[in-house]
Amino acid sequence: MKKIKYYSFCTKDTRNFNSIFYHHNDGKFLLRECYFDLLCKKCGKFDEIKSIKRGLAECDIHEKKVDMFGTEEGLICVSKRLKSILENAGVKHLDYYFAPSARAAEYFIIIPTRAIPVNKQCYQFTKKCNICGRYESVNGWPSSLEMELPQEPLAICIPDIPNEKPSGLYFDYMASEDVIKLLKAEKITGVQAVRIYP
Numbered sequence: 001m002k003k004i005k006y007y008s009f010c011t012k013d014t015r016n017f018n019s020i021f022y023h024h025n026d027g028k029f030l031l032r033e034c035y036f037d038l039l040c041k042k043c044g045k046f047d048e049i050k051s052i053k054r055g056l057a058e059c060d061i062h063e064k065k066v067d068m069f070g071t072e073e074g075l076i077c078v079s080k081r082l083k084s085i086l087e088n089a090g091v092k093h094l095d096y097y098f099a100p101s102a103r104a105a106e107y108f109i110i111i112p113t114r115a116i117p118v119n120k121q122c123y124q125f126t127k128k129c130n131i132c133g134r135y136e137s138v139n140g141w142p143s144s145l146e147m148e149l150p151q152e153p154l155a156i157c158i159p160d161i162p163n164e165k166p167s168g169l170y171f172d173y174m175a176s177e178d179v180i181k182l183l184k185a186e187k188i189t190g191v192q193a194v195r196i197y198p
């Protein structure tokens with residue numbers, strides 16, 4: 001059987017600064033105080049996933065028209081319209097979290113719950129924090145040829161080892177060809193997709 005093609009699922013740049021956890025204050029880029037309780041006292045990282053799951057405070061998002069965009073944290077946000085297109089098409093294993101912002105239209109952060117096992121040897125880990133257990137940075141180049149990507153038409157997933165920058169984790173979203181085709185047919189704006197699977 002022919003293998004399903006996958007794409008690296010990214011967003012186009014927008015002119016706006018969009019952030020979930022941080023805000024600008026006097027020219028500084030600061031973490032919102034409501035997340036201070038989730039900060040590691042040693043390495044300074046904070047638990048992004050926990051904060052998203054417990055409900056977000058006001059976000060610094062400015063988008064009003066685009067269907068899909070990335071935040072400073074590397075998270076993908078989708079419009080209400082795109083959320084219902086994905087749900088109606090039956091794209092499963094996605095969590096949606098409302099990202100409240102007075103300046104933006106209604107957007108949702110998407111986090112795939114399906115994580116594909118990757119080869120740990122393709123990753124570089126630096127400085128593990130002995131308090132929270134996270135690494136200062138994690139950089140991976142897992143081969144898509146080694147990944148068992150879902151063989152169903154409509155799927156969005158991530159590798160099971162997320163990358164980390166010193167500023168926090170970020171996901172490499174992957175989407176099947178039919179998801180990309182669906183978004184094209186629906187004239188979804190803000191999508192950038194690069195083929196990763198032969």
Ligand SMILES: [Zn+2]
Pocket residue numbers: 040041042043044045129130131132133134
């Ligand atoms: Zn730590």
